[in-house]
Amino acid sequence: MSLLQTIDLKRYFGETRAVDNVNLTIEEGEFVSLVGPNGAGKTSLCNVVSAYLRPDSGKIIFQGEDVTNASVTERVKAGIARSFQLVNLFDDLTAFDNVALAIFSRQGKTRNLAALAHLDGEVNNEADTVLGQFGLAAKRNVTARGLAQGERKLLDVALAYALRPRLLFLDEPTSGVSTRDKGQIMDTIASVVRGEGITAVIIEHDMDVVFKYSDRIVVMHQGAILAQGPPDAIRTNEQVAMILLGSAGPDAFSREH
């Protein structure tokens, strides 16, 4: 049984076919990259699967259950988590509180209004561990607002990761950061995700990153899946090269290294 299966998933915005009859299958433990030119529908697909958007039609099957009509919180409980392209944090809370809150929520403890949050040793330890895994231990007591862009991107992913999801969507985790930070951020994320065996779907523009980390690459174009396969097959696919780079040829992806 696949972890996630979308069946004829559709979401249009007027004339724009953001998600057009997508049949995507994600297997347990995979690291999948979702690529395609701007406007291909990558983020829309992620939004529909994570319940940020409702589909116009089609079905979403997660772990054999139909979750098409499940709310955001229900899907989070089922084990689907996501990070955001435009960083979405609790800006006036510290990095520590941001992560701790995700853990409290996962454990169903946010209902508790008669205990002090900072006295919960179990949650505090786990929050510190997660911050450490993402290299944010030193920034523990800095408000999310006060973090650098690269750190904010990492914290955004850390929040989703702290939910211990079965399926993790990462929407451009390295967009908006310098090329120098990019590699470091991806290495951090990949090591955590790989280390814990989390199934991840990552939306990414940088093809070097995509080829380096993915088990499988799904190429989207105009709302539909154009091609998918292991990195080597995608690298030599001329149609894909045409769409992504606007030029064909066997050397299309092996640019200046």
Next chain:
Amino acid sequence: MTDTTVTSAVPEATGPATTRLIVVAIVILVALAVLPHVVDTYQTQLLIYGLLFAVAALGFNLLLGYTGLLSFGHSAYFGTGAYTVAFIVRDLGVQSMELCILGGLLGTLFVSALFGFVCVRHTRIFFGILTLALSQVLWSLAFKFFWVTGGTDGIRVASARLTLLGGLIDFRGPGAFARFIFAYYYYVLVLFAAATAVMWIIVHSPFGKALQAIRDNETRAGFIGIPVRRYRWIAFVISGLFAGLAGILWVPLNGLTTPDILYWPFSGEIVFMAVLGGFRNFTGPIVGAVVFNYLKAYAVASSEYWQLVLGVVLVILVLVLPSGIVGTIARLTARFRGKAS
């Protein structure tokens, strides 16, 4: 707000220094407990008003400061508490203040749960307008149904008829009023301290943190699994109950409940208190309520244009001290400490 040293000076940003906090709280409570022995009955009376408004403002601020919802209708819950007590005393002949509190809280629970259910479907200006509209509904009921509510005459609740602590303390015989004020001060002080402690625990609980997450980013709050609307509703009800408790305690002191306390300017006063003290700090609304109460009492006594005085204060406040009294003190202290070290 790019200066991280300033933002992390906000109490909720760092872990609360619990021991120091408890010491400071005890010192303040002891000072408050000694005060009626030093000042006269009028001053004691003024302070009771200040303390019970502080309870209302604390409740209000759970919504504004911690959940990010500006209620412009908290007069509704204050008034519900007050009117429920008036009904209980007048129609059921209840004398025990404890029974009044219980009944008043039940009444407020019902109204705030009902109104909250409607209001939390919206945020920002729509939320504010809904709370305002619903409070005006209650006001017009109290105003028009005079055969039940006494209309503008209100309902009288004589302090002499009430007993405290299950009948242990009553107020008959000579000097009753002064004795009532003296005893009632401690009664309100204890409830104020308890309400403050409860609120402090709530805002530092996982639930309180979840509210702050909703305030900062409701979308992401949903995506870490927090049921945003339900939590807003719970916060609304708790907030209403605090305002209701304040209204309950206010009635015997005022001796009379009138539709004024359901009218929108009173909601505005509660907003004023929180802004004056600083809604980004836990103690802000407490300080704001006490200061506002003195400000209003002396403005009314010294000038017939007291609204003008309050208006000018509000304008200055927003322009010069947007973080309120407590927020400004916290910032100055942080800056002073930064220079010292």
